[in-house]
Amino acid sequence: xxxxxxxxxxxxxxxxxxxxxxxxxxxxxxxxxxxxxxxxxxxxxxxxxxxxxxxxxxxxxxxxxxxxxxxxxxxxxxxxxxxxxxxxxxxxxxxxxxxxxxxxxxxxxxxxxxxxxxxxxxxxxxxxxxxxxxxxxxxxxxxxxxxxxxxxxxxxxxxxxxxxxxxxxxxxxxxxxxxxxxxxxxxxxxxxxxxxxxxxxxxxxxxxxxxxxxxxxxxxxxxxxxxxxxxxxxxxx
Amino acid sequence: xxxxxxxxxxxxxxxxxxxxxxxxxxxxxxxxxxxxxxxxxxxxxxxxxxxxxxxxxxxxxxxxxxxxxxxxxxxxxxxxxxxxxxxxxxxxxxxxxxxxxxxxxxxxxxxxxxxxxxxxxxxxxxxxxxxxxxxxxxxxxxxxxxxxxxxxxxxxxxxxxxxxxxxxxxxxxxxxxxxxxxxxxxxxxxxxxxxxxxxxxxxxxxxxxxxxxxxxxxxxxxxxxxxxxxxxxxxxx
DNA sequence: AGCCGAATTTAGACGCGTCTAATTCAAAAG
DNA sequence: CTTTTGAATTAGACGCGTCTAAATTCGGCT
Numbered sequence: 374x375x376x377x378x379x380x381x382x383x384x385x386x387x388x389x390x391x392x393x394x395x396x397x398x399x400x401x402x403x404x405x406x407x408x409x410x411x412x413x414x415x416x417x418x419x420x421x422x423x424x425x426x427x428x429x430x431x432x433x434x435x436x437x438x439x440x441x442x443x444x445x446x447x448x449x450x451x452x453x454x455x456x457x458x459x460x461x462x463x464x465x466x467x468x469x470x471x472x473x474x475x476x477x478x479x480x481x482x483x484x485x486x487x488x489x490x491x492x493x494x495x496x497x498x499x500x501x502x503x504x505x506x507x508x509x510x511x512x513x514x515x516x517x518x519x520x521x522x523x524x525x526x527x528x529x530x531x532x533x534x535x536x537x538x539x540x541x542x543x544x545x546x547x548x549x550x551x552x553x554x555x556x557x558x559x560x561x562x563x564x565x566x567x568x569x570x571x572x573x574x575x576x577x578x579x580x581x582x583x584x585x586x587x588x589x590x591x592x593x594x595x596x597x598x599x600x601x602x603x604x605x606x607x608x609x610x
Numbered sequence: 611x612x613x614x615x616x617x618x619x620x621x622x623x624x625x626x627x628x629x630x631x632x633x634x635x636x637x638x639x640x641x642x643x644x645x646x647x648x649x650x651x652x653x654x655x656x657x658x659x660x661x662x663x664x665x666x667x668x669x670x671x672x673x674x675x676x677x678x679x680x681x682x683x684x685x686x687x688x689x690x691x692x693x694x695x696x697x698x699x700x701x702x703x704x705x706x707x708x709x710x711x712x713x714x715x716x717x718x719x720x721x722x723x724x725x726x727x728x729x730x731x732x733x734x735x736x737x738x739x740x741x742x743x744x745x746x747x748x749x750x751x752x753x754x755x756x757x758x759x760x761x762x763x764x765x766x767x768x769x770x771x772x773x774x775x776x777x778x779x780x781x782x783x784x785x786x787x788x789x790x791x792x793x794x795x796x797x798x799x800x801x802x803x804x805x806x807x808x809x810x811x812x813x814x815x816x817x818x819x820x821x822x823x824x825x826x827x828x829x830x831x832x833x834x835x836x837x838x839x840x841x842x843x844x845x846x847x
Numbered sequence: 848a849g850c851c852g853a854a855t856t857t858a859g860a861c862g863c864g865t866c867t868a869a870t871t872c873a874a875a876a877g
Numbered sequence: 878c879t880t881t882t883g884a885a886t887t888a889g890a891c892g893c894g895t896c897t898a899a900a901t902t903c904g905g906c907t
Contacts, residue, residue, distance in 0.1 A: 376863080408865070431871095483701075487701070615893085645894085668902060
């Protein structure tokens with residue numbers, strides 16, 4: 374049996390490998406898991422013995438096929454639980470992450486199966502993150518990009534929100550920014566602020582760290598291919 | 611924070627205190643938790659330091675008020691989870707115990723609250739065991755007794771089934787013996803076997819260890835106060 | 848009263864996951 | 878081709894929960 378801790382390490386390695394594109398440094402892993410580097414080193418040794426990671430001493434680690442399978446299984450648990458808490462138990466978008474972070478290690482395969490059935494094999498969790506199916510690759514970024522890479526006039530749909538801070542998520546929810554939300558970029562201020570107009574409602578301003586966390590996909594323009602400054606109530610200053 | 615292990619010890623002490631009526635011996639505790647006596651001793655020391663049990667060296671332990679509160683909280687979690695798995699996720703009667711045994715230590719108070727709400731504050735779990743509410747006493751045996759204490763002709767209703775073995779529970783379920791089932795004791799064979807006739811259906815034979823595990827309450831007789839041998843289709847031999 | 852045996856506790860050890868302090872390594876800078 | 882420096886590893890320790898083997902204690906029996 375794998376301990377919850379080991380599962381946490383594998384999950385972290387999986388994530389960091391994606392983000393950093395390649396092998397994961399001990400210090401990165403330690404930082405992500407909030408432990409000291411020696412702690413990470415000793416865990417890496419155990420993971421290596423168990424054949425879950427490949428290690429290049431003084432370089433870093435990579436998941437083996439088996440390690441990746443475990444990582445994806447844990448991530449699947451996490452996202453299924455989030456979806457379940459949100460859809461079946463009325464949890465708030467902001468609350469699901471922490472509960473799932475613990476439960477992901479303690480549910481049986483039976484539980485996983487029954488929850489997935491009940492939810493009708495969902496493809497994404499409440500944050501818009503894909504729920505891996507088997508040992509297969511979950512991500513398909515095709516056509517996605519970060520909101521921070523867009524400019525005024527772009528008409529977009531929120532695909533995912535990578536933020537996990539409950540306060541911030543609650544705020545975004547209240548302002549109407551969740552996966553599925555459609556909006557147009559209205560203004561980009563030079564002080565690291567983007568203002569967007571949500572289709573059918575008002576505007577919201579978002580600082581850089583938020584626009585970087587929001588993943589979007591381009592939408593067909595409502596009409597023609599007008600690039601900007603044509604929305605009803607434009608600039609007042 | 612209390613570890614899952616500590617919670618297990620407290621739960622076990624609570625149960626043994628009930629059963630044995632009084633302080634719990636180290637060896638009993640060790641046996642129930644499947645550890646060696648020295649292990650139990652060292653845990654008892656920690657529990658004592660934390661003020662969760664009172665210890666009389668070489669005698670045994672008793673829960674303090676605080677320890678009992680924790681034990682009841684864990685038992686509440688366990689039984690709510692069992693009920694939830696059974697009623698909302700379609701789990702089988704026999705399967706719920708093991709899953710609950712783990713999850714009981716890992717759900718948040720928020721989860722407990724939402725599950726209880728969803729189930730409409732249930733009073734008993736699928737085995738017929740009462741779900742403690744707060745720190746209050748859960749058991750109210752008034753009018754209850756063990757099926758093994760009854761005799762031929764008694765008309766009874768199953769209140770609880772104390773067995774936890776999945777195989778046996780599946781069998782009992784298939785034979786129609788679950789909390790709520792009404793039946794009449796038809797015959798008691800001298801080889802440790804009791805045959806009962808379930809109201810509206812057929813008969814089932816049950817060995818001693820099963821009749822001891824079934825908790826029942828007496829039912830008003832269908833008619834008059836006839837003591838036995840008067841049911842429509844009585845003895846054929 | 849004293850002994851015996853069973854239950855309990857104490858001693859000492861181990862693996863897990865963690866830490867701090869000390870050491871070693873590798874890679875960049877001179 | 879050295880030196881420097883920052884990252885990584887090794888050394889040694891600790892608390893948890895567990896074990897086996899060795900005391901110890903309690904209670905009952907003669």
